[in-house]
Amino acid sequence: MDFDLTEEQKMFQTMVRDFVAQEIAPVAAQWEDEGNFPHDVWKKMADLGICGVALPSEYGGGGGGKVLLTIATEEIARGSAGLATAYLVSCGVAMHNIVKHGSEEQKRNYIPRCCQGEIAYFxxxxAVGGSDVASMQTxxxxxxxxxxxxxxxxxxxxxxESQFGLVYATKNPALGYRGVSCFIVEKGAPCFSVGRSERKTGQHCGSTTELVFDNCKIPLSNRVGPERKGFKMALExxxxxxxxxxxxxxxxxxxxYDAAAAYATERKAFGKSLSQMQAVQWMIADMATDIxxxxxxxxxxxxxxDQGRPFAKEAAVAKLFAAEASHRVCHRAVQIFGGYGYTKDFAVERYARDQRVTEIYEGTSEMQRWTIARHELGAK
Ligand SMILES: Cc1cc2nc3c(=O)[nH]c(=O)nc-3n(C[C@H](O)[C@H](O)[C@H](O)COP(=O)(O)OP(=O)(O)OC[C@H]3O[C@@H](n4cnc5c(N)ncnc54)[C@H](O)[C@@H]3O)c2cc1C
Known part of the structure; x- marks a missing residue:
């Protein structure tokens, strides 16, 4: 067994970590307060090869695998969870079906654009439901x-912010999951507009909006993959x-964790640092174990x-555990900061707000448990 990253992966991790420390972490709180998407930083990420790291090299990507995408997302999230969401959607889930099922023309058009810093949506x-995807009405x-x-x-x-993205729509809602197809819709498409922007609990630097299609016409060549296979493609x-x-x-x-451990060492109460108190030590130990x-x-x-092996259950386990572990860690970090943890003067309150939605999007924790149980029990 080998738990180490390869030399190439370590070099990439160091590069992204340094970039986040210099360009993201120092300004992330300001982006949140102002609700601004950092287009300049995104462009630098593209220039450094971070946007295209996991995309195929024959279309301008880095040709790297999921481990590199994981490294980039983890490091960006240490600085700004909002930017990490924009990243994992644009450079991950939105590009997935273009890479897997796109026509040659679609790959030649959209993969280089993503690598060069255009932003994509998924x-x-x-309104009828996020978990119950097959009930879609579009x-x-x-x-x-x-x-x-x-x-x-x-x-x-x-x-x-997106220039293009993937839309899943049904030929007829009565067909359920068998009616769904997948399409690319560009920002300037006729009768396509960005609707209401959600007023979120956290992650304010990136947008979360409605997209409205009102007799929106797109070329036949914009369908991705076979017709009426979109449900399976979306789940993939x-x-x-x-x-x-x-x-x-x-x-x-x-x-x-880093913020809480540093604070526990500096902050004194009853004549000693918090880190000398067993109750705080136990919180630190539990946080380190969760992480x-x-x-x-x-x-x-x-x-x-990356090994080409089955991963669906393990991915559900990883998302479920990491999201709920992150919840526990952020909760304890606020606790260690005491009253200061409940103010905007320290970043831990932002981490706690930003973390919450990792238990909800891309499948709620309940949906992950459902997936895991189906794999364990062999039930449908
Ligand atoms: C900030 C943010 C960004 C997002 N980005 C995107 C995006 O880019 N693209 C996109 O398509 N969507 C996006 N989403 C939507 C997100 O994926 C959905 O909110 C999520 O899938 C849950 O769907 P829902 O909100 O309709 O909740 P519902 O599906 O209505 O679920 C409500 C509750 O019921 C539970 N529940 C539902 N069905 C079951 C069941 N069978 N068994 C047990 N419990 C169940 C759920 O777990 C949840 O607790 C985003 C959401 C947020 C908040």
Whole structure:
């Protein structure tokens, strides 16, 4: 067994870690306060090869695997969870089906654009339900030379910043999961607009919006993969992205832990530092244990993907555990900071807010448990 990263992976980790320490961590709180997406930093990430690291090299990507995407997401999340969400959606789940099922023309067009810093979205969720994907109501019809989309997608990460993205729509809602197809829709497509922006608890530097399709016409060549196979394709993309959300949760937990451990050493009460009190030591020990276990699960799932081995259950386990471990770690970090932990003067309150949604998006913790139980029990 080998628990070490390869030399190439370590070099990439050092590069991203240094970049985050210089360009992201010092300004992340300001981005959150102002609610601004850092386009300049995103461009630098693209120039450094971070955006394309896991995309195929024949289309301008780095040709790296899931472990490299995991490293990048974990490190970015240590600085800004909001930027990490934009990253894992644009460079991960949104590109998945273009890479796996896209036509040659689609790959030649969209993969280089992502590598060069264009931003992508992944629009699946609707008002009828995010967990129950097959109940979607956004419809498509085919005309002689185009598809026409009608409906509204909700909670779309990067909705305001994206240049293009993937939309899942059904030929007929009565067909359930068998009716769904996948399409690329560019920002300037006719009768396509960005709707309401969600007022979120955290992660304010990136947008989460509605996308509205009102007789939106797109070329026939914009369908991705076979018609009416979109449900399976969407679930495949989410399966492959789950451990990456786990990496994001891990990065947030690490940032919270580092802050809490430093504070526990500096802060004094009753004539000694907090770190000399057993109750605080136990919190630190539990936090370190959660982080270690989350890291092992997240990297194991990514490694399985890179080995070409089955990973769906392990990715669900990694996301479930890392998200809930991150919750516990952030909760304890606020506790160690006492009253200061409940103020905006210290980052731990932001970590706790930013972490919460890792238990919700890309499949709630309940959906992960369902997936894991199905694998364990062999039930449908
Ligand atoms: C900040 C943010 C960003 C997001 N980004 C995107 C994005 O980029 N693209 C996108 O398509 N979506 C995105 N989403 C949507 C997200 O994936 C959904 O919110 C999530 O899948 C849950 O769906 P829902 O909100 O409709 O909750 P529901 O599906 O209504 O679930 C509500 C509750 O019921 C539980 N539940 C539902 N069904 C079951 C069941 N069968 N068994 C047990 N419990 C169940 C759920 O676990 C949850 O606790 C985002 C959401 C947020 C908040």
């Amino acid at each position: 629009a699946l969720t609707e 419809k498509y019809t085919q005309e002689r030379d185009c598809y026409v989309l009608n409906g509204t997608k909700l909670f779309v990460t990067n909705g305001a 993309a989410l399966d492959a992205s789950r451990s990456i959300v786990g990496a994001q949760a891990l990065g947030i937990a690490e940032a919270a 270690d276990a989350a890291r092992l699960l997240v990297y194991k799932a990514a490694w399985l993907v």
